[in-house]
Amino acid sequence: MTAAATTSHLIDVRAEFPLLARRFDDKPLVYLDSANTSQKPESVLVAMDEFARTTYAPINRSAYRLAAEATDVYEGARASVARFVNARDANEIVFTKNATESLNLVARAWGEDNLHEGDVVVLTHMEHHANIVPWHQLAAARGIELRWVPLTDDGELDLSGLDALLDGAKVFSFTALSNVLGTITPVRHLVDAAHTAGALAVVDACQHVPHGPTDVQGWDADFVAFSSHKMCGPSGIGALWGRAELLDATPPFLGGGNMISDVRLDGFTPAPVPAKFEAGTPPIIEAAGFAAAVDFLEGIGMDNVRRHEMTLTDYALTTLDERFGDRIRIHGPRNIEHRAGVLSFEFDDLHPHDVSQILDADNVCVRAGHHCAKPLMRLLGVTATARASLYLYNDIADVDALGDALERAGDYFAL
Amino acid sequence: MPGLDDLYREIILDHYRSPRNRGELPTPPARLAVGHNPLCGDEVTVYVDVENGTVADVKVSGQGCSISQSSASMMTQAVKGRSIDEVQSMVARFKSMLSIGEPPPPRSTSSNGDRDGGAATTSASSPGGEAGDVSGDGSELGDLEALRGVVKFPVRIKCATLAWNTLVEAIDAPIPT
Structure with a gap:
């Protein structure tokens, strides 16, 4: 899927979330941890x-x-x-x-x-x-x-x-x-x-x-x-x-x-x-x-929220696959109708803690851990995963920032 | 924010890529303890073989991030051949470096060894060096000093101390029968 094909379903509400204007090291925040907790709009x-x-x-x-x-x-x-x-x-x-x-x-x-x-x-x-x-x-x-x-x-x-x-x-x-x-x-x-x-x-x-x-x-x-x-x-x-x-x-x-x-x-x-x-x-x-x-x-309309997230999730699954191939293993269904924008992944055999630490240097916030689901972790054969999760205020640039930061993480730990 | 290079020093990455003393020891005669990091679900098992009050051998198995794995690897090198008193002193110094636990007693005092419940016992005389010279190379903690940068990343302190706390538990554990 090309970016041009996707954008018609995207909504743009980022500006309504004051926290998302926060910068670290004079770079924008890339908040990808909404499955953990979400940011709040001005109206709330x-x-x-x-x-x-x-x-x-x-x-x-x-x-x-x-x-x-x-x-x-x-x-x-x-x-x-x-x-x-x-x-x-x-x-x-x-x-x-x-x-x-x-x-x-x-x-x-x-x-x-x-x-x-x-x-x-x-x-x-x-x-x-x-x-x-x-x-x-x-x-x-x-x-x-x-x-x-x-x-x-x-x-x-x-x-x-x-x-x-x-x-x-x-x-x-x-x-x-x-x-x-x-x-x-x-x-x-x-x-x-x-x-x-x-x-x-x-x-x-x-x-x-x-x-x-x-x-x-x-x-x-x-x-x-x-x-x-x-x-x-x-x-x-x-x-x-x-x-x-x-x-x-x-x-x-x-x-x-x-x-x-x-x-x-x-x-x-x-x-x-x-x-x-x-x-x-x-x-x-x-x-x-x-x-x-x-x-x-x-x-906004919950149908629109769902469509936005399906579009972004599809974009994320596609581009991360294209960029990293076998280096990334994203858990969960590939069928976009059956999944939401929760992307738990293994990357380059790196430990999720290390992945999230390197990503944080680029202001990319992802969760690393067992996500309060240890029986599932054992079933997946891992102790932890890194997880990027999308919400209505995320956009294509956030997904691209995740990819860029993963690139750097791979370089950093390269043998 | 502090730079990543403060955390991921080259020697840490080296121990992460090539961990020393990985594996298991037969129990008995070795003792073991399992440590968990509830934050990330990491689990390490430390095997320690204590003979005549000295760590004759030590091995670590399990999974973890670069900080926990490199800390465990450096720990095994640092404690092998040391007396239990020296090991406990080293644990105290290590934790003190990471700003947790009691600061270790001054080097010159030798009267704290029997303090009730004190984790920070010091050895009165360590072979081949002055008391507290636990790394044996003239510095306090040797390579382990590379982990000092972890203190700037508070979430990761538990990663760095996981193997150490588990080692202390293993030393205190009964010998399996």
Whole structure:
């Protein structure tokens, strides 16, 4: 693919991200670590700043007008996020600290109430630790059995034995988009398979929601976890979408203020959903920022974000292959329809730490490490990879800068 | 930012490309410990054969970046043939160079050897040189000084110390049966 053919699908929003104007050594920053966390547009920064300056107050518990305004902003953020993922009702969105807490909420609150010794939870071999460790904790406490969906050689889920794995399972919890391989999984198909087996379908959509249209009703899932900081919003706030009847039936996770209707000497009565799951003072300013991030992304259109990233990813796969051939091994599917702009790679047998260090000398920011997916690393036969990840503010020049920096890394360590 | 050449000194690249004392030792008589760098998932195994209070042989296996591998390689050369006291003193000096841990005691003192729990024990008399002259070539740490630049790259300090911490664990480990 030529650059000329690609550019018609590219969007240009870099200028709206103040941090991306930062320079090191008087050279521009090349931020390729958005699968880790994303940068924030001006509108999100302004929204949080203005809210803090004019409207900040406790929510849900005071009669004065300022507090009512703050509560409106917080609940308005819930409605924005619900709309963004096509939830039926705003109260199906629970604000959490991040996607990790959302998944812990499912495993601990729903899981501890519903899973018993010998019950089966099915996960996949490409999960983030956030969708593994809470189930390990539950397995240790409850004696549940974990089963793992294997992968194909090109980094997609191997679904040939799925029905057997799901046989008798109570939960199927899986990623919608691998944070290492970039693989986009067939969520609706997996949800249907889970439901056919009588299992709950839990989707880790932390990497999916920021990068393309997400429709929780279309997925027909039971729980969906995601977080604000990967989608241009602030860190410190995430979300769990759950079916209303499931959330109603799930006991509270954390106990404290805000999550109760009544507390007596002999016990307590939890508040209705979603307050039931939001113990203590929540991230209020962050909720204002989360809503602004949703507005920002809706303004661009998630179809456009996805098309931009497909174009850039295709360009990256093609040009890195052309430039480096066998010197680079990029993990994950080659089919652009099945992958996002997450490029984990091995280069010249160099250790990822060394690659990222050399790249940093050219201001190219990539992650080096196990990406919180050690079982997947073992499957790939590596201890770590370098990972460049693309987002809506990246452009052709960023991909070219990555290639140029890799060239220099190869030269630097050349024998 | 500090230049890459501050980090990747030529001697480091040399040890990375041609690591010394790679491999395994039979256990027993050697002891071993496995060290992990949780940041990157790197794993090294250090085998150490201690005879009469002296490191008779040492080998390292596992994977890692140029900093962890070269540090491990230089470490094996530096500690082979040294007494455990000398090795512990060297570990303290090395970590001190990287601005972590307690600074080592002054060279001339010889009274700290039995300090309770002190990692920074010093040897009163090392063969063939004054106390603290652990590299034996007149400088404090010899080739290991090349790793001094790592201190300017704080994320990489754990890479440089991985093999050293694992060596200390291996020395303290029980001899496998």
